[in-house]
Amino acid sequence: MLKFTTLSALAEPSRLQIVELLKGGPLSVGEIADRLAIRQPQASKHLRVLSEAGFVEVEVNANKRIYKLRPDPFRTMDSWLDSYLQIWEERYDRLNAYLELMKAEEKKNNKEG
Amino acid sequence: MNLPENQNVYTEGNVLVIERLFNAPRDLVFRAYSESDRLEKWWGPEGWKTENFQFEFKPEGIWHYCMTCLDKNQGEFYGQESCGKGIFQEIVEPEKIVYTDYFADKAGNVNEEMPGMKVSLTFTEQDGKTLIITRSEFASEEDLKQVMEMGVVEGFSSQMNRLDDLLVEQLRM
Numbered sequence: 001m002l003k004f005t006t007l008s009a010l011a012e013p014s015r016l017q018i019v020e021l022l023k024g025g026p027l028s029v030g031e032i033a034d035r036l037a038i039r040q041p042q043a044s045k046h047l048r049v050l051s052e053a054g055f056v057e058v059e060v061n062a063n064k065r066i067y068k069l070r071p072d073p074f075r076t077m078d079s080w081l082d083s084y085l086q087i088w089e090e091r092y093d094r095l096n097a098y099l100e101l102m103k104a105e106e107k108k109n110n111k112e113g
Numbered sequence: 114m115n116l117p118e119n120q121n122v123y124t125e126g127n128v129l130v131i132e133r134l135f136n137a138p139r140d141l142v143f144r145a146y147s148e149s150d151r152l153e154k155w156w157g158p159e160g161w162k163t164e165n166f167q168f169e170f171k172p173e174g175i176w177h178y179c180m181t182c183l184d185k186n187q188g189e190f191y192g193q194e195s196c197g198k199g200i201f202q203e204i205v206e207p208e209k210i211v212y213t214d215y216f217a218d219k220a221g222n223v224n225e226e227m228p229g230m231k232v233s234l235t236f237t238e239q240d241g242k243t244l245i246i247t248r249s250e251f252a253s254e255e256d257l258k259q260v261m262e263m264g265v266v267e268g269f270s271s272q273m274n275r276l277d278d279l280l281v282e283q284l285r286m
Contacts, residue, residue: 084129084249085122085129085131087158088131088247089120089131090158090159091155091156091157091158092120092131092133092135092245094155094156094157094158094159095135095142095145095155096135096136097155098145098151098154098155099135099136099137099141099142099145100137102137102141102144102145102151103137103141106141
């Protein structure tokens with residue numbers, strides 16, 4: 001089941017921008033702050049939220065903290081959406097078949113009536 | 114996912130929209146949705162039996178149902194049970210049904226850990242066929258309020274649209 005916190009982590013323009021930046025490859029906090037034109041502590045704060053929601057992971061490389069995307073939450077979100085859609089699709093396939101029965105039923109009733 | 118040709122799926126903010134055209138007049142389609150014994154015939158997945166324990170088709174009325182898998186070929190699902198509880202909010206015959214959908218147990222107790230989802234259905238007749246637009250709102254208002262209080266809801270709707278694009282791109286990666 002998709003957690004609402006997963007979605008809310010992305011419901012902030014800067015955080016979504018960070019995710020989009022990281023699609024291009026791993027970056028350090030400094031690089032992220034530069035490209036978004038925000039202060040480094042702010043960038044760190046956003047990265048912490050994204051990291052807690054599981055969207056990014058950090059690697060420490062020669063005193064530099066490098067952030068990169070983790071695909072898992074994206075998969076969770078997608079599979080949740082996918083299964084929800086599948087339920088409705090199957091449900092509506094059955095409704096479709098049931099409506100054919102109803103139509104036949106009506107026809108019969110009209111003939112008899 | 115392979116979608117039938119007569120089906121269209123998209124998101125609008127935190128709402129998932131499913132449009133599907135049915136080859137039957139609107140009154141008939143609405144009856145399939147609004148009469149308890151008819152709804153039971155098609156609501157659950159193939160091989161599952163749906164039983165409505167409570168079906169009060171009026172605003173604030175309760176719809177409590179369980180679905181049981183009776184198909185031995187479905188392996189681990191065989192014998193499983195899944196229950197839901199809906200509370201009707203708005204009914205405009207034969208055009209519109211709005212209800213809030215909750216996970217529940219067989220006794221009708223709502224699972225408070227899972228967010229409720231608002232589902233709105235509109236029925237539009239088009240040359241003897243009926244278009245059902247199913248809109249599912251992901252988060253309850255309370256969830257949204259909570260998020261707003263946390264100060265992260267700014268631009269939520271537009272972000273969700275972009276999120277959708279992002280998911281598609283991620284899948285290609």
